[in-house]
Amino acid sequence: MRASDALASATATYAIPLLVLVTTGSTALTGLAFLFEWAPRLAAFAFAGVLVDRWGAGSVFRAANTVRACLVFLTGAALLVLPMAGTVTTGVVLAFSAVSGLLAEVSFVAVETLGVAAGRRLGAEAHRVQATQTGIDQGAVLVGPLLGGLLLLADPSVMMAVVALLSLVATVTASGVTQPARHATEPSSLAAGWRVLRRTPALVWLVVSLAASNLATGVLQAAAPIMVLHQFHSSTALVGSVWSAAAVASLLAVWVSRRAIDRCGTWAVGAVAAALATAACLVTAVAPTFFTYTVAVAVVMAGEGALTVVLRTLRSRLIPAAAFGSTLAATILLVLVPLPLAGALVALVPAAELPHLLLACAALQGLVLAACFAGLRRHRAACEPPRQQVPRPRHEYAEPVGTP
Known part of the structure; x- marks a missing residue:
């Protein structure tokens, strides 16, 4: 269920900017396509959490994927009759990216709610659920760009057909999903979140x-297609290979982080992952060759994969069960704000200046992560998993037993 949904989203997310770049040759429009993909996703959080709290995560997930399948089918049919390049074709692709992004975030809030509900049942082992979810997402990132690039070589309509099929598979496989309990102790709205x-x-x-x-x-x-094509003078096929290599590294990091958290704890794994991601992001800005750039991107995504497991585990512990969908939507809204900003920055900055932009963002990331981990440590008690108590024995002489 989650795999089909994540693969459909990843394929569309990475293929659409590449399609715009190939058909228009404009780096500014490529950045604009990235902006068009992510800006509507922010708007989705105004109502996604409310829908999940009110109608149940399973129902919302199925509805979002059904609507997306219909939208993709209609867009693919339009691309069959339109010329490969042109203002109308570009407009159709940008409009599709906007609506598809909105639906992707609605389904994401729903499936995250289901995952956190499962994690709560595991208590201190909730990071195992988060590692599995992150692994599925990163697996989609591994296959999605490569799949999208190969399908675009055949025809954009073929790519749309595959995305529609994946959305339908997600809908069908979610038919037996158990709804999480609904809580009425908090009003369900973005304001409550x-x-x-x-x-x-x-x-x-x-x-x-x-x-x-x-x-x-x-x-x-957002800068990767431009860096690969203009900075290193490589082909469009290698854009997907960069992110596929990065996804492999991220999957390995997620697998390792799950076991590292069991042995070393959440905080140590988080600190190492943050330092690794920041250092590698700095290297991407000064990489002298395409190979160095590819390795640096892979290390960035490996660090981000492990860091994502840590941060999502902490988030599942910190958000109360009451009005969970609304609170999750509010947090994800703030987390995603930088993504359309990133697209706008890439669209505004000339291609030759993109390494300087990467340097500035990497430095900012390192400073903010250091400050945030220090702040989280001050509230460590709130980040710890709840202690699970074994029921008191009925014998009067027996002592209560708890999990240490």
């Missing part, structure tokens, strides 16, 4: 750290 966020300082630090990471990786993603 903001109130929970404001009164949870550790959650604020967590959101800021995720936002800083997303700004750096967003600029890296």
Whole structure:
């Protein structure tokens, strides 16, 4: 279920900017395509959490994927009759990216709610659920760019057909999903999510750290086609290979982080991952060859993969069960704000100056992550998993037993 949904989103997310770049040759329009993809996603959080709290995560997930499948089918049919390049074709692609991005975030809030509900049942082992979810997402990032690039070589309509099929598969496989319990102790609205966020300082630090990471990786993603084609004079086929290599590294990092957290704890793994991601992002800005750039991007995404497991585990502990969907939507809204900003920055900055932009974003990421981890440590008690108590034995002489 999650795999099909994530693969459909990843294929569209990475293929659409590449399609715009190939058909128009404009780096500014490529950055604009990235902006068009992410700006509507922010608008989705005004109602996605409310829908999940009110109608249930499973129902919302199925509805979002069904609508996306219909939209993709119609867009693919339009591309069949339109010329490969032209103002109308570019407009159709940009409009599709906007609506598709909105639906992707609605389904994401729904499937995250289901995952966190499962994680709560595991208590101190919730990071295992988050590692599995992150692994699925990174697996989609591994296959999505490569799949999108290969399908675009055949025809854009073929790519659209595959995305529609994946969305339908996600809908069908979610038919038997159990709905998480609905809580009525808090009103379900985005405003309720903001109130929970404001009164949870550790959650604020967590959101800021995720936002800083997303700004750096967003600029890296938006600039990648331009860097590969103009900086290193490579082919469009190698753009997908960069992100496929990065996804392999990220999958390995997620697998390692799950076991490292069991042995070393959340904080040590998070600190190492943050330092690794920041250092590698600096290297991407000064990489002298395409190979060095590819390796640096892979290390960035490996660090981000491990860091994502840590931060999502902490988020699942910090957000209360009451009005969970609304609070999750509020946090994700803030976390995703840097992504359209990244697209706007890439669109405004000349191609020759992109390395300087990457340097600035990497430095900012390092400073913010250091400050945020220090802030989270001050609220460490709130970030710890709840202690699970074994029921008291009925014998009068027996002592209560708890999990140490």
